Amino acid sequence: MSETDLPAPDSDELRQLLTREDLRSLYLFLYDRRRNPPTMVEIRAHAAAANGESHSQTDRRVRELRDWFRLPVVRTGRVHVYRLEGRADEQQGERSGVSPKVRGEVLSAKRCAQCGKTPAEDHVKLEVDHKIPHSWGGTDDMENLQPLCTQCNHDKQAFYSSMDPFEEQIRTATAHLEPHRRIGELLKAFHIAGVDTPSRVVGVVASMHQYQEDWQKRMRELRKLGWDYDTIKRKENGRIRSYYRLTAFTDWPDGNIAAEIKRREKAKKRAKS
Template identity: 55%
Template sequence: MPEKKRVLPKPGSPELSVLATESHRVLYKFLYERRNDPPTMREIRAHVADVLGEALSQTDRRVRDLRDHFEVLAVRSGAEHRYRLEGWSKVKKAGSRKALSRRVRAEVLSPKRCAQCGRTPLDHGVVLDVDHKVPREWGGNDELDNLQPLCVECNSGKKDFYATYDAYAAEIRAASAHVEPHGRIGELLKAFRGDWAPSSLIGVVASMQQYQEDWQRRLRELRLLGWKISSKKERDPITGRINTWYRAEAWTPWPSGTIRAEVDRLAPYTKRGRS
């Protein structure tokens, strides 16, 4: 029996939230539309520059990024290569990442104090390690914003708590890849399927691609779109402090344009912070 092939998503499909940015989706759309007449890198660059006005040097890297999720074959054609979108990638990305550099580790551990319980190796004999706030398996990256020093005890407590959500890892990964903060927050709440999500986690996922100073406002704005979101105060197992938890009880499909534009349309007179 031949293996069943996963169909390539159409441009604009929600499955493409696995791609990190809008420019990746522009690239995907171009390759998708040119599947039967694969473009050269020159054509790809011209197209991307045309649509996004983006620096050419980044285009090669974006094509490589696409390969985290999709198979893109480089087929020789004369002196050039043509890039053909073949299907979903068969290679699992997780585990293939490089270890953190010594310099990054040293920088993260430099406070010499557990970011959660505050204990130190010197005063309390704890051992500190580098923790990914959003785990790698959930799409967390190796940027400093996503790293913190945790003592072994706090780290294992956090891992146990997160392990209870491992069944939703793919959805949480897709949530953190959403291009808009509203989308990252909303998709995370959806991934929790009516379970309570602690604000420590929502805040981190909201800031995945771009720091969100006021993600709580973005969360409230979802209500303008017809979402029903409830909250409660309870101890957060990640931070150990009393914190707000959120739960989505009902949601609406994302608008066809940007979420930001829709929120502005629904509340044109509300003073808002930038997202």
């Protein structure tokens, strides 16, 4: 697990491990910078200069490299950096925790959970996906797994890797046991970072610990506590995506949040009648 097991830049071992030039180029950059790890901005600048890559290509490349190497996002001061630490531990790999039996059960749905395509009719390949990724605190339990076709899984991975800089904030938010607090703390973390919160992340974080059928309602209920937010719609790759921008927030009530929301609803009704 130490960095001594990182293959040397000019070794045959590396050439055998990473057969693609673009992956080796990224590895060499991260290897050189392992004592002074680069930010994503620096990685992108390097890849653009060395290989003429676009941002999204580089993001994908970073994700791919994690099949072989441990490359966590680490916060140093105010920035997030990508530190090459060693070989990927097979035991901790994204897939290894899922037993063949569970994998078989998940895939027995025979339909992509997102687009609905099937191997039989649409000739897609299904893969086991973690609804909430490991890095955000998700488990290998059956209810956290779903079948996705290769394309949907790929799109999801690309989106999730774009969230890497917020991994720490997302994990902190998911740790709270009350859904309102998870959603609120997530919105707050993104607000502090000066970034709009993607609704897809809110949905995932809201459903941590207990599945939320109507997390949008939980979100609206935050307004009863004095919170507020704007909804922003953006067109991305032909799809409309929602984002939330926090405009007001307050301290959490001392007791149970859901109970406090109910209490305020009742008080409001009483005031009206």
